[in-house]
Amino acid sequence: MSLRELKIKTSSLKRVIKDEQYYLKDAADQEKHIEKLRADGADEYVIKKQIEVLDETRNMLPSCKDRIARAVQDLKALVDSNNPAFDGTEELASAKDALASITYDSKLASKTKSKRTSVGDLSRTSSGGYDQSPLFLLPSLATTSLLKGRLQPLVKLPECVDKDEWLASSIFEFFEYINLFYGAISNFCNPKDCPTMSAGSHDYTWSDAHRRHVKLPAPQYIDYVMTWIQNCLDDESVFPTKAGNAFPKDFDHTIRTICRQLVRVFAHIFYTHYDKLVHLNAERHFNSLFAHFYAFCREFDLLDKKDTAPLQELIALLETNNVF
Ligand SMILES: [Zn+2]
Numbered sequence: 001m002s003l004r005e006l007k008i009k010t011s012s013l014k015r016v017i018k019d020e021q022y023y024l025k026d027a028a029d030q031e032k033h034i035e036k037l038r039a040d041g042a043d044e045y046v047i048k049k050q051i052e053v054l055d056e057t058r059n060m061l062p063s064c065k066d067r068i069a070r071a072v073q074d075l076k077a078l079v080d081s082n083n084p085a086f087d088g089t090e091e092l093a094s095a096k097d098a099l100a101s102i103t104y105d106s107k108l109a110s111k112t113k114s115k116r117t118s119v120g121d122l123s124r125t126s127s128g129g130y131d132q133s134p135l136f137l138l139p140s141l142a143t144t145s146l147l148k149g150r151l152q153p154l155v156k157l158p159e160c161v162d163k164d165e166w167l168a169s170s171i172f173e174f175f176e177y178i179n180l181f182y183g184a185i186s187n188f189c190n191p192k193d194c195p196t197m198s199a200g201s202h203d204y205t206w207s208d209a210h211r212r213h214v215k216l217p218a219p220q221y222i223d224y225v226m227t228w229i230q231n232c233l234d235d236e237s238v239f240p241t242k243a244g245n246a247f248p249k250d251f252d253h254t255i256r257t258i259c260r261q262l263v264r265v266f267a268h269i270f271y272t273h274y275d276k277l278v279h280l281n282a283e284r285h286f287n288s289l290f291a292h293f294y295a296f297c298r299e300f301d302l303l304d305k306k307d308t309a310p311l312q313e314l315i316a317l318l319e320t321n322n323v324f
Contacts, residue, residue: 003091004169005241006078008233010095011176013071017101019183020064023057026187030054057187072102134200136274136283142317145288151295151324164247167255167300168239174293175229175258178265181286182222185273194218199267199310218268225261232258259302266290267310290314295324 034050079086079095086092136142157166182189197204197218205213206221216224232238238254240247248254269277269286277283294315297303308315318324 002241002243003085003089004172006075006086006089006091006095008172008241009071009075009078010091010098011172013068013075013098015176015179015183016064016067016071017098018180020061020068022183023060023064027054027057027061030057068102072099075099134271134274135278136270136287137313137317139317141274141278141283142287142314143321143323144284145291145323150322151292152299154292155296155299164251167251168247170296171255171258172233172239174262174289174296175226175233177289178262178293179226181269181277181282181289182226182265184280184282185269185276186219188273188276189219189222189268191217191219194268194272197221197264197268199264199271202267202310204264204268218272222265222268225265229258229261255300256302259297260304260307262293263297263303263307263311266293270311270314291318291323294318298324 030050030053034047034054037047037050075095076099079092079099155170157163195217196215197206203215204221206216206224208214232254236242236245238248238251270290274283274286277286290311294303294308305312
């Protein structure tokens with residue numbers, strides 16, 4: 001069992017904890033929203049619809065609890081294995097912190113009433129389309145980022161590190177972060193508002209078991225993609241984590257396929273849900289993540305031009321600003 005495996009399990013636990021916290025906060029905000037509607041004497045039909053939204057959020061909580069329980073069990077087994085390779089490492093400390101946070105957070109979450117009101121008040125009706133120029137290409141937003149300077153030194157292969165190992169750990173991190181962002185806006189990504197996996201006027205299709213190209217609602221498409229990538233990351237024969245297990249011959253192909261799918265998720269969020277990220281003050285983080293991801297793909301030549309076509313304008317803007 002390698003340190004990376006410990007890191008992966010710790011991140012999985014943190015991710016499901018964050019998911020639960022997100023739903024708890026969202027439910028608390030929605031409760032307030034409903035209280036306010038009642039106080040303002042809103043129409044019963046409007047209130048009923050908002051209660052349905054609240055119920056949808058609450059329905060997510062039992063599955064969060066199950067996922068947390070499974071993630072705790074997995075991580076605890078690793079921590080309790082007393083593997084000497086883990087002794088005194090940051091990864092072990094971080095794993096223990098994550099396990100310790102469970103009791104603390106769940107108590108806190110049940111008592112805390114969120115002060116945040118923005119999410120509950122965000123538009124649940126439209127998916128924030130783009131009439132002429134999409135929001136993310138507004139000059140004031142497009143180049144806003146947490147990162148300063150060029151990104152190439154950040155993504156190039158460090159000395160004495162195996163290339164496949166570097167690709168694997170980088171992809172793992174990108175996947176985790178994209179998952180977090182998608183989790184934050186996933187309430188707004190539903191089959192009604194996102195009937196296809198779109199990026200502006202471009203629709204991506206999914207290749208089914210018979211290699212037919214089918215159009216899927218964006219949430220279903222993204223669920224397929226994220227589940228597929230998670231399964232790859234968890235599969236020892238695809239992403240080996242144990243010492244002595246070699247990377248498979250087609251590893252490069254797998255990485256390219258993952259990147260091609262992740263860039264589609266980026267594109268869908270940029271075109272359809274960027275307004276939600278702006279409401280959450282998360283646009284700089286998201287822009288930074290995309291710039292980092294793109295710089296990485298460019299360094300290792302992992303994307304074709306057609307993969308990034310819907311984001312070409314944004315990439316050109318970043319290039320003008322010497323980001324890469
Ligand atoms: Zn969507």
